[in-house]
Amino acid sequence: MDFTHNQEQRAFYASVLEFAAKVVEPGAHERDVESRFDRDVWNQLGGFGLLGLPIPEEYGGSGADIITTCLALEALAEGGHDAGLGLSVGAHVTIGTVPIFLHGTEAQKRKYLPKLCSGEWIGAMAITEPEAGSDTAAIKCRAVRDGDEWVINGSKIFITNGSIADTVIVIAVTDPDAGAGAGVSAFIVEKNTPGFVVDRDLDKMGTRSSPLSLLHFDDCRVPAENMLGEEGSALWKIAFECFDWERTVMIAGSVGAMKASLDASIKYAKERVAFGKPIARHQAIQHKIAEMKAYYDAARLVLYRAAWLKQEGLPHEVEASVAKYFVAEAGMRNALEAVQIHGGYGYIKEFPVERAIRDAKLISIGGGTSEIQKMIIARNLLS
Template sequence: MPTLKLPDPAFMQDEEIKMFAAGAEKYFTRAAPPERVAQWVADGQVERRFWTEVGEAGFLGVSLPEAYGGPGGDFRHDIVLCELCARLGLEGFAITLHNVIVAPYIALHGTEDQKRRWLPKLISGERVCAIAMSEPGAGSDLQAIRTTALRDGNGYRINGSKTFISNGQIADFIVVVAKTDPSRGARGVSLLIVETDQVEGFRRGNKLDKIGHEAQDTSELFFDNVFVPADNLLGAEEGKGFFQLMAELPRERLIIAVNSVIAMEKAINWTIDYTKERKAFGQSVFEFQNTQFQLAACKAKAVVARTFINDCIQKAIDGTLDNDTSAIAKMWVTDTEWEIMDACLQLHGGYGYVNDYPIAKQWKNSRIQRIYGGSNEIMKVLIARGL
């Protein structure tokens, strides 16, 4: 049992959820041992075959309906996998992107035909997801995107470029945010599906050289007159993209905060173990009052964060998680994660700066949390609107 881990909340205590969690832990521990994850880091991406394996094992699209080949689970099953993969340190394996962010766009906003066409492929692992929002000149400001998808006969021609796209090198199912009517601002934004092996003019840039998340193939994507049929317009109605995005962003921001809580708990556990073993001036580093006070403060913040996030998860299950609350969760929890990560690295001394120690890797990986999913500065703007 980890040193710092609150008991599971009541909504995670169902026997079926416990059995699912135990089965998932057994599978991923066996399927993704440390040496395999280390190879992902060395390669700069997860091998495509692993996605197919996970699909065959039944862990992709776990909350998708049985009518489309899914297990018919709910958000709790997604949370189990999110937390498990974070705790196991499955670097680069963006199962939350696939299960929690992209698949729901199809399930909640697609036409019946689109659901039947695409969801079984996402569930089986035949398709791996990405969502192409950010552009070189438009990050958190989605209304400023310049990529267009203009009508051409019985389809659309997509032109533009995207950047910071997770799964960029291996994704073959990409939700592209584009303007079908550039004159209408947010009301001219639509979401279109690009299946990369069925189009011409699509190109992947190089993997971006990041300071963390080395196994995640974050990339630039280029669309040069890419034609997709009108059937690939999500929801079959132009101008709905911005509203579809706004409807699903609260869950994405919550998942970022969930990962932050896991990172906090891991960092505190590592630091407790390290400071109890490390000697200085004739005693363990843990015995110094400063160390105990620092760790006590970290634990207090992590417990508050976990309690708040559990409440947010309950709201997401109930369908009552709103934009304001998810923005608060994303901003405060990721800010707190960074405070804890920095304090824990400091307590490791010089070894905290050495990549062989897990705190160093986690410290680097944690820095992006305050940027993606909408920067924390944008979260403050959203929160301020509700004052």
């Protein structure tokens, strides 16, 4: 395995870091407080080429490989301090856009990808339902063929970008008799389609600058040509592939956030004086900093191992789950330690480390919970 980033990748990382510090970081605190998605910042991300990262240039993307896509998401989080925006970008790119590139017809690619890659349109993926989260095969949202259309009925919950999306890829049952996991298809549903209803945005603990929505599909008719991929194969081929992208690429933002917390803690420890010397000279604080560095390095390594295996087309189910599980654990642990190092100030909302705890918690839930990752790892080891 070679985790070395080449000169071009390092330069790209630095340029995204600088862009994020300049464009994303200002106003990140206010967007968290107000729970506000900022379209202007989004448009600038599009202009910088961050909204179609792994999509080939012929469809309007940046043609980045998997590792470079991870680097961009990592740098965006490290420099931008806005995990909500990072979540919106990650969901838009990896689960709202990539499936159209990987499974779309040529006509679908030409119609949707240029607008999604430029940021003119926003993408979302709707798998989760009020009664089906970890147990994806239990989804009930139903699509029934009627002539040249499919009629979708059902609800989807916890959909990142749901209320602002121009396209939502909806996973629905098309053949209820096909047996567990089969008979599930995907549809590209456009924003103004009659019967596509945004119920409301949910008030979140963290990643608050990214909308999280409850959606309903009430006799929502989509043209037959909006089916994405083969009929009946979407659970394994599209939904599970999306989970893989979340576990090998999207979590890069959490690693970037860990670096931001570590840097903030080092800076604070050098400045804050207690008992006549900077707290950085108290061994208890030195140990915390050392441990944060060790967890950050380990999280970054397991992320890039999984991403590299994915890029090389090698099997990586266990490595993806190890990465997802460990980045979630390490991210939460380091976020808590960063607050501890900041003392009372760490508990105050004006300091980004307070926000980092609320943001970090998501990683053990979204894209497959930590319990599910452990189940996958153990199943592979014990089979």
